[in-house]
Amino acid sequence: MREFSTFKKQISIAQSLYKLKPLLKPCKNNLSCHQNKNPTNYDRYPFVFDPKLLRMMMSRGGTRLASSMLAFVGPRYFSTASARTLSNEGMSGWIRAPAVGVRCRSTLALGDKEQEEKQAVGGGPAKDEKGIVSYWGLEPTKVTKEDGSAWKWTCFRPWEAYKADLSIDLKKHHAPVTVMDKMAYWTVKALRWPTDLFFQRRYGCRAMMLETVAAVPGMVGGMLLHCKSLRGFEHSGGWIKALLEEAENERMHLMTFMEVAKPRWYDRALVLAVQGVFFNAYFLGYIISPKFAHRMVGYLEEEAIHSYTEFLKELDNGNIENVPAPAIAIDYWRLAPDSTLRDVVMVVRADEAHHRDVNHFASDIHYQGRQLREAPAPLGYH
Helix, strand or coil: CHHHHHHHHHHHHHHHHHCCHHHEEECCCCHHHCCCCCHHHHHHCCEEECHHHHHHHHHHHHHHHHHHHHHHHHHHHCCHHHHHHHHHHCHHHHHHCCCCCCCCCCCCEECCHHHHHHHHHCCCCCCCCCCEECCCCCCCCCCECCCCCECCCCCCCHHHCCCCCCCCCCCCCCCCCCHHHHHHHHHHHHHHHHHHHHHCCCHHHHHHHHHHHHHHHHHHHHHHHHHHHHHHCCCCCCHHHHHHHHHHHHHHHHHHHCCCCCCCHHHHHHHHHHHHHHHHHHHHHHHHCHHHHHHHHHHHHHHHHHHHHHHHHHHHCCCCCCCECCHHHHHHCCCCCCCEHHHHHHHHHHHHHHHHHHHHHHHHHHHCCCCHHHCCCCCCCC
């Protein structure tokens, strides 16, 4: 009777889950199927179980259940293309599909063939290109130039391009007076010696190395000011945005020179090591003394001006080929279509002069015992 009681519970569960009542057929003429042939048992258990029909129904019901569950959780744990395929194929498709590599993928996935064809018809990517389909329905905005042609850069937009101010004074210099100023000045001078020894007259690779270092201070300073603004529930005076603009501008310098000078493997290794050391050192330096950190960057930009001046001399002497300007530089600085590498170096040098002024100004604010937020930041100072 204990086994029969367990069997009855199993039948009840099966009926509630899969609605298996049709599988239970009367056994009035077959009382031997019960463990006890007493007719009173038939009154208590008037149906018998057909195992073959149950297995068939469980197979079909399980397939439908797995398919519906996959359709529900697929968009969250699988790529959209994979989930749709598995759901349509049913349980057999689930078994054949590789489990590793599709689980917990991003909801941003490559579209299938049907979606690519729709994008091609709608003016999107060509049929041979794989468009990116977002689960959230986000689509790239179509940006055009002033003449109506397509804008091909995603790292910056047309309204972020500008004309560099070449009339800026390149010879301005902050004479170190205090002990902290002298420490900042000689620190930069000490860093220049191994750079000259390693790169010598390879000014293209030297520029790349310089930009990988020069793009760090603005990001570190902006990040720390951002956190300070959050902690103090106070405005930053625009300095967060100003420093991040500086970091982004230096990064665009790097993107430009990458088109001119191709870095070798040891150049990349050196950049990796220098950036790792400099980032952490500058981070600690800015926490300890922001005025020292900004002053050092001001002197670093002065050295950058000197390096780009030497770069121009090599171009004028014919030691370096004056190749056409990269397309990204023409669009970013709004240069003439026939611009050359010399024109690019000129605008980059002007940018470094502006960064020199901003950082020396920030250091002067701290030297006067004030906070950066007390003085409006020179936003858009190019």
